[in-house]
Amino acid sequence: MLRLFYETKNTLGDTCLVISNSEKIALIKRVAQALEVELPFGSPERYRGLTWRMVKEMSDSGLDIGSHSVSHPILTQVTNSELQRELTESRMKIEVEIGKPAHSFCYPNGQRADLDQRTREAVINAGYQYALVAFPTSASLQDPWAIGRYAGTSNMAVFEKCLYGFTFLGTR
Numbered sequence: 001m002l003r004l005f006y007e008t009k010n011t012l013g014d015t016c017l018v019i020s021n022s023e024k025i026a027l028i029k030r031v032a033q034a035l036e037v038e039l040p041f042g043s044p045e046r047y048r049g050l051t052w053r054m055v056k057e058m059s060d061s062g063l064d065i066g067s068h069s070v071s072h073p074i075l076t077q078v079t080n081s082e083l084q085r086e087l088t089e090s091r092m093k094i095e096v097e098i099g100k101p102a103h104s105f106c107y108p109n110g111q112r113a114d115l116d117q118r119t120r121e122a123v124i125n126a127g128y129q130y131a132l133v134a135f136p137t138s139a140s141l142q143d144p145w146a147i148g149r150y151a152g153t154s155n156m157a158v159f160e161k162c163l164y165g166f167t168f169l170g171t172r
Contacts, residue, residue, distance in 0.1 A: 012027070012031065015027065016028075017074060017109055017111075017114075018074070018077070018113070019074075019077065020073075020074075020077045020078065021071065021073035021074070021077060021078055021082070024073070052097040052098075055094075055097065055098060056097060056098045056099070059098040059100065060098075064103070064104060065094055065098055065102060066094075066102050066103065066104030066105055066106055066128075066132075067087070067090040067091045067094055067102050067104070067105050067106070067128070068090065068105070068106045068108060069086040069087070069090050069108050070085065070086050070089050070090045070093075071086065072108045072109075073086060073108060074108060074109055074114050075107060075108065075114060075115065075119040075122075076113065076114055076115065076116050076118070076119055080118075080122075083118070083119065083122050084122065084126075087105070087122055087123060087126040087128075088126055091105075091126065091127075091128070102128075103128060103129040103130070104128060104129065104130050104131065104132065105123050105126070105128040105130075105131040105132070106131065106132040106134075106149075107119070107131060107132070107133055107134070109134065110132065110133045110134025110135065110149070111133070111134060111135060112133075112135065114133075115131075115133065115145075115146065120145045120146070123145060124145060129144070130144040130145065130147055131144070131145045131146065131147065132146075132147050132148075132149050133146045133147065133148055133149065134149055135148055135149070136148040136149070
């Protein structure tokens with residue numbers, strides 16, 4: 001069974017990106033049960049996120065802190081009430097913790113299939129000023145509700161190509 005998990009882990013992950021949040025949670029529980037492992041209550045130490053104190057320090061140093069949802073679901077796969085909750089609760093929590101407005105939103109997963117007109121309008125109605133997607137676009141700043149992101153890299157040549165748009169000329 002363990003071999004099956006390792007052979008299919010990308011398939012399982014990819015499946016979780018296209019099913020509803022409740023289906024995803026049920027699938028994770030079934031896999032854990034089949035593998036006879038207990039799901040952790042929280043993240044293992046080495047995978048834990050930043051503390052709110054760290055986030056506030058970064059914000060106070062000038063970093064723009066935005067929202068990314070409460071539970072990281074694929075927003076096109078949630079109900080209207082779940083969508084509203086994901087957008088508003090995450091934003092309110094950030095604003096309470098850092099003591100200033102959270103103007104931006106980043107779509108969970110952020111691929112083209114992860115946002116549609118309904119999610120876009122919900123982000124606008126939730127009061128965000130702009131939103132980010134996880135794919136580069138050739139006219140990124142023309143749509144403030146789908147600003148493209150570029151993957152970071154320590155390779156300066158690749159970074160410069162992305163920064164200056166050479167990736168769209170096919171020189172990458």
